[in-house]
Amino acid sequence: MVCKKCKHEIGPTELKCPHCGADNEFAQKHLQNMNKFEGGFEKTEKEVIKSAKKTEGLAKRAIILVSIIAACIVLVIIDSLCYKDFDDDKRKNEMSDEEYVADAKDLLKQGEYMDFAIKYSTASLDLSSDEWNDLKHVRYVANDYGSCIRYMERMILRSTDPDYFDALDYDIESFCRNLDGFYEVLNVQKEAEKNEEYLTYIEDMDSEIRAAMKTYFSMDDAALEDFLSLSEAQKGVKVEEVLRHE
């Protein structure tokens, strides 16, 4: 570039002309700009560092947390795969929904309530038809009927071998709990059941439970009514007296 005063060649960074000593406006302006930009740069640099310090470690923590959660999800999936075979209902695809309903009604007609309870009272066989839905009250009662009969069978057909594990106390307790449950469910479902035929099955299950208690606990009608009015614990004591011949 050329000096405006003496017209000699001068460098762009020379603040004054080395020949005449005149000010080099371009170089001075450039220096001012550079100083200004340097100040801005330092300010920005400080702000960036300050901001980085504020968020330091957040991303790292977030990555660790997401990784642990992902690992937990993988473990849950592995765990569910270990029990996959046991969760599947083997019956689901054996018959159509209509055939299941027909079979269930057939068992009820034959008075095979235990088979009905075993096959159809569990929730694992989830069919979707109105006819199946209509059977729900009978199924609820049958579920508790099945439990009562099972515990009575366990008690009556128990081993009397002194070397064998005696589970009678547990069975009595479970029976009394299930018996109270049976009558609670029975009363609710009887009220709710509108189908006369299904109501007959519900009442029939009640008759069988009563007949089983009268037979295997040596009770007449009056003694049975007294027994049913007792609390769960009192029932347990009474059954134990009968079965242990105390």
Next chain:
Amino acid sequence: MNKAIRVILDILIVVASLAFLIFLVVVTNSIKYARSQKEEDPVENTMSSFEYELEHKSYGEIVDDYHSKRLGDFEAPEGMEDLYRVADYAHTAFMSRVYEAKGDAEKIASNATKLKEQREQLGSYQYAADEVDEIIKSAP
């Protein structure tokens, strides 16, 4: 603000780590269980329990096992036919006195026929039917 987020994240990491450790223990046990199920023969296990219960005349346990098994396999799986036959007989015998007390003539007749047929199918387990009859007759 950022400090609070950092503290919350630290707490979440600790909680997630604990959950991970718990899941790890659970999954380890599940894998062990699944392996043992593959190694063990369920039929052999069930039938050895059945023979033991039979030896001690614990027909209540036998019938209860039978009802539990029928929740999954309504018909007897291969190798478990004897358990199903003996338990079926015990259940029918138990119900026969119930029907008698109920006074249901139709069920009494059909149950008697069923009982007879089931007894004939018992083969070498006929003695079990005799023992069940004796228990039912003398109960309570």
